[in-house]
Amino acid sequence: MMFRLLGSLEVYGPDGAPLRITQHKQRALLSLLLLTPGNWVSTDLIHSTLWVGNSPRNAFGSMKTYVSQLRRKLADANDPENRIESRAGGYRVFADRRELDVCLFEEAARRGRDALHDGDPGRAVEHLNAALELWRGDPFEELPVDVRQAETSKLEEQRWAVREDLLDAHVALGQHHVVIPTLRALTIEYPTREHLWCRLLVALCHSGRRAEALAAYQTAYRFLVNELGIEPGAELRQLHQQMLAGDEVTEPFRRDLRQIR
Known part of the structure; x- marks a missing residue:
């Protein structure tokens, strides 16, 4: 599968077909779990992210429903894995680094920087352009600013470093x-x-x-x-x-x- 988070959330199945997740709270929940893939996210954090201010009486029941719906949607993409795991007080999602555009960006940025250090600015330009082309907007757009700020600030700094590396590579050429x-x-x-x-x-x-x-x-x-x-x-x-x-x-x-x- 592919999870695109450098902009509004997009999910693609193993066959490359887009997986439609239109319900806002489902999108926010999946984005929150993908903010730290493989790590447990507390139900309290999920609750405060999905419901800012007053929340419905059955908020935690609704949360379970959203998780079940997401599990079915991911399974509908012909992916046999149980992507979302639960335990008392939390959930986590599993995703390989190759399935996350955030990780692909970081890898392309690293390859570009290494090529620049190795004296190959032409190859650096290719990797650095590939890294920047993955960006479509603000990272983790579905999440409140206070929830995503730490991760997005780190990504923006990395993006800035890539821009500088790309400038240096063109100058070296x-x-x-x-x-x-x-x-x-x-x-x-x-x-x-x-x-x-x-x-x-x-x-x-x-x-x-x-x-x-x-x-x-x-x-x-x-x-x-x-x-x-x-x-x-x-x-x-x-x-x-x-x-x-x-x-x-x-x-x-x-x-x-x-x-x-």
């Missing part, structure tokens, strides 16, 4: 023109991340667009000074001095790629 549109968009979305401005300046200069690089520096400078009240950091200032002096512009730092666990 000499494809500065490829990263410029992405960097422009990212500096607008995340203007406080100075390393993005540094990459943009380097890419513009290596594309023969030094005047645009100088203009981009001024944009970064005005934002940092006017909005945050701080001067640009040493790396950004060094790049600016290289541009003004007409020197060859090189990225004045080397990012330590983070381990994605």
Whole structure:
């Protein structure tokens, strides 16, 4: 089977056919169990996730009904395993890492990072693009923000690291023109991340667009000074001095790629 959680919940049977789970509380329950597959989830947590505020008198009975319905739906997908196991006070769902798009994303990200470290940026681009293509929206969309926040924050950080690795891979291939549109968009979305401005300046200069690089520096400078009240950091200032002096512009730092666990 395949459980897609990097966006709204989607479930596919062993034959690749989509498995329709339309009832909201069933979708939320399955998403909650898949948040920590293989681990027990207490009925109290399930209750507070499915019913925020007032809950019906028969809430725990309804919970059992939702579990039974999910079991039947998963069995209808020609999967003989009992995917959802129960015990007093909790439930858990079993899923192989190969069945979860979250795990496939992490694996593709790892392969891309390893390829980049091994000096194979072309292969890195393939794996990193494959990792990003798995994202369709916010992870675990069916769950309340407070329930999914820890996991989604971790995934967003991993996604950010993949974006950075992909930029580095394109630069290593000499494809500065490829990263410029992405960097422009990212500096607008995340203007406080100075390393993005540094990459943009380097890419513009290596594309023969030094005047645009100088203009981009001024944009970064005005934002940092006017909005945050701080001067640009040493790396950004060094790049600016290289541009003004007409020197060859090189990225004045080397990012330590983070381990994605």
